Amino acid sequence: MPFDLKSYLREKIERLEKEFPEALVQHNIxxxxxESMHYSLMAGGKRLRPILVLAVLEAFDKPIERGLPYAIAIEMIHTYSLIHDDLPAMDDDDLRRGKPTNHKVFGEATAILAGDALLTRAFGLVAESYLHHPEVKPETTVQLLVELSKRAGEQGMVGGQMADMLGERQALTLQQLEYIHQHKTGDLLVASLRGGGYLSEASPEQIDALTQYAFKIGLAFQIKDDILDIEGDAALLGKSVGSDVSNEKATYPSLLGLEESKERLHSLVVDAKAALTSAGITHEALFALADYVMERVN
Structure with a gap:
């Protein structure tokens, strides 16, 4: 019987979204x-990053409950980055997932602080959840916090965002574009896979394979985004299309052409799955999620 990715995603999203409100602190704030934090955290989306954390635990026959706090923390960090990306000083977007962006509902100052609070809460959630966890070693908790700090901070996602802003309306090389996307998009996916690996007590070789898988689907994800900005359906995307061209933004299609971008997308997904196979990781969900990155319509 073929793997039913749609049901798998629905089940995992339902589980995660039941946990999200409980992970937010409501008292004394x-x-x-x-309300601003809750609005964006519960605004829907693919939930790809936390689902990848849980899929890794399944691949190593570990209970997904062990990974829930870390998975939720990853989604909090991703959500904060979207709130800030949408601000007038950054991408200046009015819509996110078909809904008004956070600053359009709550104002710029509250949106900035909500992003700050989600980022800070993510680290607190990981620390307090695993501090005395019976199945998680103290050194694993430290590894998780180091991973989040590196991948979300100036060497990772934030650095990628800065490079993206510096590259606006510039003639970027393919190497410069890939640097941006490896960090802006890829690093949080790497944190998801590596964190899941640490919680699963994976070997160093398996952690390396998960890292390679993450980097490759991260680039594939961005190439697909660039393609959807040309060929996508605005109603399905929940945002306008064609903005990359109008903003003179460097993209894979602008550098490689549309057809070569599609070929590169396919090659990255094939290589991502091969990296897992080489390390003996054969969980159907991870293979199906790589294909999903390539085939998604939003």
Whole structure:
């Protein structure tokens, strides 16, 4: 019987979204701040990053409950990055997932603080959840915190965002474009896979394979985004299409052409799955999720 990815994603999203509100602190904080954090965290989306954490645990026959706090922390960090990306000083977007962006609902100041609070809460959630966890070693908790700091910070996602802003309306090389996307998009996926590996007590060779898989699907994800900005359906995407061209933004299709971009997308997904196979990781969900990155319509 073929693997049913749609049911798998629905099941995991339902499980995660039941846990999200509980992970937010409600007491002793101003109500508008909590409402702003809750608004964006519960605004839907693919939930790819936390699902990847749980899929890795399944691949190593570990209970997904062990990975839930880390998975939720990853989604909090991803959500904070989207709130800040949408701000007038950054991408200046009015819509996110078909809904008004956070600053359009709560104002710029509250949106900035909500992003700050989600980022900070993510680290607190990991620390307090695993501090005395009976199945997680103290050194694993430290590894998780180091991973989040490196991949989300100036060497990772934030650095990638800065490079992206510096590259606006510039003639970038393919190497420069890949640097941006390896960090802006790829690093949080790497944190998801490596964190899942640490929690699963994976070997160094398996951690390396998970890292390679993450980098490759991260680039594939961005190439697909660039293709969807040309060929996508705005109603399915929940945002306008064609903005990359109008903003003179460097993309894979602008550098490689549309057809070569599609070929590169396919090659990256094939290589991502091969990296797992080489390390003896054969979980159907991870293979199906790599294909999903290539085949998605939003």
């Amino acid at each position: 101003p109500a508008p701040l909590y």
